[in-house]
Amino acid sequence: MTDRTTIDRTSHLELEHHEKTFLDSNELIINMGPQHPATHGVLRVILKLDGEKVLGTECVIGYLHRGVEKIAEHRTYTMFNPYVDRMDYVAAVSNGLGYCEAVEKLLNVEAPRRAQYIRVVLTELNRLASHMLWLGTHALDIGAITPLFYTFRDREEILKIFEKYCGARLTTHAFRIGGCSYETYDGFEREVKKFLDFVTPKIDEYEELLTTNRIWVERTKDVGKISAKECIALGVTGPVLRASGVKWDLRKAQPYAAYPDFDFEIPVGQNGDTYDRYIVRMQEMRQSLRIIDQAIGKIPDGPIMAKIPKVMKPPVGEIYHSIEAPKGELGYFIVSDGSTQPYRVRVRPPSFVNLQALDMMVRGALVADVIAVIGTLDIVLGEVDR
Amino acid sequence: MISRLKGQHGSGIREANTYLGQKYVVADSSLIPELLQVLRDQEHFDYCVDITAVHYPDREKQFEVVWILYSFPRNERIRVKASYAEVESVPSAVPIWPTANWLEREVFDMFGIRFEGHPDLKRILLPDGWKGHPLRKDYGIIQQDQEWVQINLGIESGQ
Numbered sequence: 001m002t003d004r005t006t007i008d009r010t011s012h013l014e015l016e017h018h019e020k021t022f023l024d025s026n027e028l029i030i031n032m033g034p035q036h037p038a039t040h041g042v043l044r045v046i047l048k049l050d051g052e053k054v055l056g057t058e059c060v061i062g063y064l065h066r067g068v069e070k071i072a073e074h075r076t077y078t079m080f081n082p083y084v085d086r087m088d089y090v091a092a093v094s095n096g097l098g099y100c101e102a103v104e105k106l107l108n109v110e111a112p113r114r115a116q117y118i119r120v121v122l123t124e125l126n127r128l129a130s131h132m133l134w135l136g137t138h139a140l141d142i143g144a145i146t147p148l149f150y151t152f153r154d155r156e157e158i159l160k161i162f163e164k165y166c167g168a169r170l171t172t173h174a175f176r177i178g179g180c181s182y183e184t185y186d187g188f189e190r191e192v193k194k195f196l197d198f199v200t201p202k203i204d205e206y207e208e209l210l211t212t213n214r215i216w217v218e219r220t221k222d223v224g225k226i227s228a229k230e231c232i233a234l235g236v237t238g239p240v241l242r243a244s245g246v247k248w249d250l251r252k253a254q255p256y257a258a259y260p261d262f263d264f265e266i267p268v269g270q271n272g273d274t275y276d277r278y279i280v281r282m283q284e285m286r287q288s289l290r291i292i293d294q295a296i297g298k299i300p301d302g303p304i305m306a307k308i309p310k311v312m313k314p315p316v317g318e319i320y321h322s323i324e325a326p327k328g329e330l331g332y333f334i335v336s337d338g339s340t341q342p343y344r345v346r347v348r349p350p351s352f353v354n355l356q357a358l359d360m361m362v363r364g365a366l367v368a369d370v371i372a373v374i375g376t377l378d379i380v381l382g383e384v385d386r
Numbered sequence: 387m388i389s390r391l392k393g394q395h396g397s398g399i400r401e402a403n404t405y406l407g408q409k410y411v412v413a414d415s416s417l418i419p420e421l422l423q424v425l426r427d428q429e430h431f432d433y434c435v436d437i438t439a440v441h442y443p444d445r446e447k448q449f450e451v452v453w454i455l456y457s458f459p460r461n462e463r464i465r466v467k468a469s470y471a472e473v474e475s476v477p478s479a480v481p482i483w484p485t486a487n488w489l490e491r492e493v494f495d496m497f498g499i500r501f502e503g504h505p506d507l508k509r510i511l512l513p514d515g516w517k518g519h520p521l522r523k524d525y526g527i528i529q530q531d532q533e534w535v536q537i538n539l540g541i542e543s544g545q
Contacts, residue, residue, distance in 0.1 A: 062513070065511045067527075070520050106406070108406070234485045319405075320408060320454055329435065331436060333438060333454065346436065353489075356487065
C-alpha cells in the first residue's frame with residue numbers, strides 16, 4: 001500500500017540546504033493521510049515540519065476521482081442529474097439545484113413558483129445538515145466529542161424529511177430539470193415547522209458547549225488566519241470568505257431560485273480565523289432557519305414542473321451558473337452543441353478551490369492547527385476530486 | 387467596458403457579446419496575457435472564478451481555454467475565451483490570480499494543455515505517471531492507462 005502511493009506522487013518539498021547544528025536538524029517530512037480520520041476523507045497532506053512548526057505543505061488529491069465531467073459528456077442532460085449528488089455528498093440538494101438551474105437557463109425555461117419555494121426549503125435544510133455535520137466533525141477533530149452526538153442526532157431529523165420527500169437520505173436527487181419531480185408529502189409543512197421548533201434551541205445548545213468554552217477558544221482563536229485580500233486572490237468563497245469580513249453571498253449578490261422573496265442577513269466575521277468561521281457558520285444556520293420559516297408558510301399552489309420537452313436539446317451555446325452552496329460558490333459551466341448530451345460540463349467546486357488556501361493558512365502554525373484548519377475549511381473530498 | 391476594450395485592443399478582440407445575459411469575449415491568443423492583466427487592474431475583475439477548457443478536435447486550433455472572472459466591486463461576471471493549437475502553450479495566470487495554480491494544473495491534467503510560467507505544472511487529480519488526458523474527445527469513456535493500473539494496483543484492469 002505504501003509503495004503504491006509513493007511511486008507516483010513525490011513531493012516537490014525538499015529540505016533546504018543550510019548550515020545546521022545538531023539542535024536544529026529536526027526538520028522532517030510527514031505524511032498525513034490519505035487514510036486519516038481528521039482529513040475528512042482521502043486527502044493526503046505532506047507536511048514539512050521543524051519540530052512542531054509547519055514550514056510548508058503540499059496536498060495530494062485525486063484519490064476519489066471518478067471522472068464526473070467525462071461521464072457528463074456521455075449522458076443526456078437528465079441522465080447526468082443524479083451524478084451531481086455524488087460530488088458534495090453531504091449537500092447533495094445544493095448540487096442538484098445548481099445543475100438543474102444551469103440547464104434550465106440553457107433551455108430558457110423557469111421552474112414554477114411552487115417548485116422554487118420547495119427548492120429553497122430543501123436547499124436550506126440541506127445547508128443546515130451540512131453545517132451540522134461540519135460542526136460535529138470539526139469539534140471532534142479538536143477534541144470535543146459531545147457536539148458530534150448532538151449534531152448527528154439533530155441532522156437525522158433533516159434526513160428523515162428528505163427520506164419522506166424523495167426516498168433517499170443523502171444522494172437525494174430531489175429536483176428535476178424544470179422543477180421538482182415529487183409533490184410534497186402530506187404533512188410536509190407541519191413536519192418542517194415542527195423541526196424548526198425542535199432545532200432552534202438545539203443550536204443554542206451547541207453554542208453553549210463551545211462559544212465561550214475556554215479550550216475551544218484557545219484552539220480556534222487566531223488559528224489559520226486569512227485576510228479578505230488573500231481570500232479573493234485565492235478564490236476562496238463561502239463562510240471562509242465571509243469570516244474574513246467580505247459581505248458576499250450569491251443568494252444576495254446574484255439571486256437565484258426564490259431567494260429575493262426572503263428576508264435574511266449575511267453574517268460576517270472580522271478576524272478571518274477559525275473561531276470567526278465557526279461563529280459565521282453558526283449564524284448562517286440561524287439564517288437558514290429564518291428562510292425556511294418564511295418559505296414554509298407561503299409555498300404557493302400550482303404546478304411543480306415547467307413545460308419542458310421530453311427529449312432535451314438545448315440550443316447551441318454555453319452557460320455559467322453558480323449558486324451559494326454550503327461550502328462556497330458552486331458553479332456549472334455547460335457547453336451545448338444542440339444535441340441531447342452536453343458537449344462539456346465543467347463543475348467549479350468550492351471545496352477544491354478552498355483547499356488550495358490550506359498551505360497559506362497553516363504556514364508557521366503548529367501541527368495540531370493543521371487539523372483545525374482542514375476542519376474549518378469544510379471540504380468534502382468527493383467534491384475536491386470529482 | 388466592452389467598447390473600451392475594443393477601442394484599446396482593436397482587432398485582437400474577435401467577438402464581444404452576451405448570451406443569455408452573460409458577457410463573453412473571444413480574443414486572439416496573442417492578446418490574452420495583456421487582456422487578463424487589464425481586466426484585473428483596470429476593470430477590477432479581482433476574482434478568478436474558474437479556468438477550464440473545451441476540446442474541439444475538428445477545429446484547426448483544438449482547444450478553447452475559458453477564463454471565468456468576477457468583479458467584487460462591480461458584481462459582474464465575464465468569460466474570456468481563446469483558442470490554442472495542441473503545440474501552443476497558454477500564458478499562466480498565476481501571477482495575476484494565485485488561485486489559477488490548481489485550476490491550471492487541472493486543465494493540464496485533463497487536456498494536456500501546457501501553461502507557460504506556471505510554478506509547478508504537474509498532474510493534480512490523476513497519478514503522475516498516467517498516460518493520456520481524459521477530457522480530450524478522443525479519449526474513450528472506459529479507456530484507462532492499463533499499464534499503470536497493472537503495475538501500481540496489481541490488477542488486470544480497473545474496469
